[in-house]
Amino acid sequence: MTTIRSSIGTEAVLAVAFALAVAACGSGGGSDSAAPDRGPTTESTAAASESPTTGPPTTESPSTEPANTASESATSTPAATDPESVATTATITHEYGTFEIPLHPLRVLALENRRDLETAVVLELPVAAIGAFGGDGEDVVAPFVPIDLDGIEIIDNAELNLERIAALAPDLILAREIYLNDGEAEQLGQIAPILPIAGDGSWRDDLEQLAGWLERSDLLDDALEDYDTALDDVRTRHADRLSTPIAIVEYYPADDTFYAGGVDDFQLQANTLGELGGTLVPFLADRSYFDEPFSIENLGEIADAGAILLVSNSQEDRDLLAANPIWQQLPAVVAGSVVVTDTRTNQGSVYAATESIHSSTSSTTR
Structure with a gap:
C-alpha cells in the first residue's frame, strides 16, 4: 500500500x-x-462545518460578492478609549451597519483562523483572540502565518458564545461574512464594532479594502510584493x-x-x-x-x-x-x-x- x-x-x-x-x-x-471546507460557522447547526464528527455539509454557497460596497466617512473623530492608543476612529458604513472603528485598536478578535486572522496579522493589529472550529488544537493557525500565539485566546466559533466573546473585551471584531448573516452581526455589534471579511472572492480586493478602512494601506506593500x-x-x-x-x-x-x-x-x-x-x-x-x-x-x-x-x-x-x-x-x-x-x-x-x-x-x- x-x-x-x-x-x-x-x-x-x-x-x-x-x-x-x-x-x-x-x-x-x-x-x-x-x-x-464550507467555512466553520454558526451554520454548523445546518451541518455546514469542517467538523469530523458531523455529516456532509449543505450545498448552500456563501455570498459570492466581496464586502466591497462599504464607504468611509471623510472625517475621523476622537475615540474614548485607552489613552495609550492614538485616540482616533473612522466612521465606516458597510452592509452590516455603521460603526465607529478604532484606527488603533488594542484588542482585536479575529473570528476565523484563516482570512480574518491573516488580515489582522498583515495589518499589524493586536490580536487578542482567534476563533477556530473546535476552539483548540496546536494546528489552529497554519505555520505560514507569522504570529506568536502566546497570550492569545482560542475560542470555538462553531456556535458563537456571545458571553465568552464579551468577556474577551475586544474593541474590534474581524468576521467573515458567513458569521454575520443570521442576526449575529447585530449581536456582535453590541460587543464591539465589526469589519466584515468577504466569505469568498478576491482576497486581494478584500485585504485592500480593510487596509483602507483602517488607514493602513502602506502595510500591504511588502506582503503583496x-x-x-x-x-x-x-x-x-x-x-x-x-x-x-x-x-x-x-x-x-x-x-x-x-x-x-x-x-x-x-x-x-x-x-x-x-x-x-x-x-x-x-x-x-x-x-x-x-x-x-x-x-x-x-x-x-x-x-x-x-x-x-x-x-x-x-x-x-x-x-x-x-x-x-x-x-x-x-x-x-x-x-x-x-x-x-x-x-x-x-x-x-x-x-x-x-x-x-x-x-x-x-x-x-x-
Missing part, C-alpha cells in the same frame, strides 16, 4: 504540482478536521508546464467523496492556479465547490491530470485514501505526482496565497 504524507515547509505546493515533482516527502501536517514576485517567478520557471492540466480535490472520508471547484470558485488554491495561468482537468473546470461532491468511483474523470493537489487534513484520512485501489491506479498517483495541503490554505489571504505558490513542502505517494 502506498502512503500519502503531508507537510508544510520548504517547496511550492502548486509549483511542485505544476512541475510534476517526484517523490519529495516531508513530515508534519495540518489539523485533524476531516470534513469538507512577496506574493507578486513569487507569482512571476513560478510563471517564468514553469511556463512550459503550466499548460498541463492538474486536479485540485478535497477528500471527504466519511463517504469517500471529493469536493472541487473551478479556478474562479471558492478554493484559494484553485484561484492561485488561475492567476498563474494554469488549468484544471475538464471534469473540474466548470464545477463549483458547492456542487454535490463526486464519488471515489468517479476518480477516473481526473485520470488526465498531470498532477494532483490533494486537500486532506489528517494522516489517517490520507492513509485511507492511499489504500483505495481506484486512487492507486490514477496515473498521477502512479507517477508520484501528488501534492498534499490542508484546508488552512482553502480560504486565507496573502499568506495562504503565497504559501500556495512557494512555501509548502510537497508530499508524494510512494
Whole structure:
C-alpha cells in the first residue's frame, strides 16, 4: 500500500504540482478536521462545518460578492478609549451597519483562523483572540502565518458564545461574512464594532479594502510584493508546464467523496492556479465547490491530470485514501505526482496565497 504524507515547509505546493515533482516527502501536517471546507460557522447547526464528527455539509454557497460596497466617512473623530492608543476612529458604513472603528485598536478578535486572522496579522493589529472550529488544537493557525500565539485566546466559533466573546473585551471584531448573516452581526455589534471579511472572492480586493478602512494601506506593500514576485517567478520557471492540466480535490472520508471547484470558485488554491495561468482537468473546470461532491468511483474523470493537489487534513484520512485501489491506479498517483495541503490554505489571504505558490513542502505517494 502506498502512503500519502503531508507537510508544510520548504517547496511550492502548486509549483511542485505544476512541475510534476517526484517523490519529495516531508513530515508534519495540518489539523485533524476531516470534513469538507464550507467555512466553520454558526451554520454548523445546518451541518455546514469542517467538523469530523458531523455529516456532509449543505450545498448552500456563501455570498459570492466581496464586502466591497462599504464607504468611509471623510472625517475621523476622537475615540474614548485607552489613552495609550492614538485616540482616533473612522466612521465606516458597510452592509452590516455603521460603526465607529478604532484606527488603533488594542484588542482585536479575529473570528476565523484563516482570512480574518491573516488580515489582522498583515495589518499589524493586536490580536487578542482567534476563533477556530473546535476552539483548540496546536494546528489552529497554519505555520505560514507569522504570529506568536502566546497570550492569545482560542475560542470555538462553531456556535458563537456571545458571553465568552464579551468577556474577551475586544474593541474590534474581524468576521467573515458567513458569521454575520443570521442576526449575529447585530449581536456582535453590541460587543464591539465589526469589519466584515468577504466569505469568498478576491482576497486581494478584500485585504485592500480593510487596509483602507483602517488607514493602513502602506502595510500591504511588502506582503503583496512577496506574493507578486513569487507569482512571476513560478510563471517564468514553469511556463512550459503550466499548460498541463492538474486536479485540485478535497477528500471527504466519511463517504469517500471529493469536493472541487473551478479556478474562479471558492478554493484559494484553485484561484492561485488561475492567476498563474494554469488549468484544471475538464471534469473540474466548470464545477463549483458547492456542487454535490463526486464519488471515489468517479476518480477516473481526473485520470488526465498531470498532477494532483490533494486537500486532506489528517494522516489517517490520507492513509485511507492511499489504500483505495481506484486512487492507486490514477496515473498521477502512479507517477508520484501528488501534492498534499490542508484546508488552512482553502480560504486565507496573502499568506495562504503565497504559501500556495512557494512555501509548502510537497508530499508524494510512494
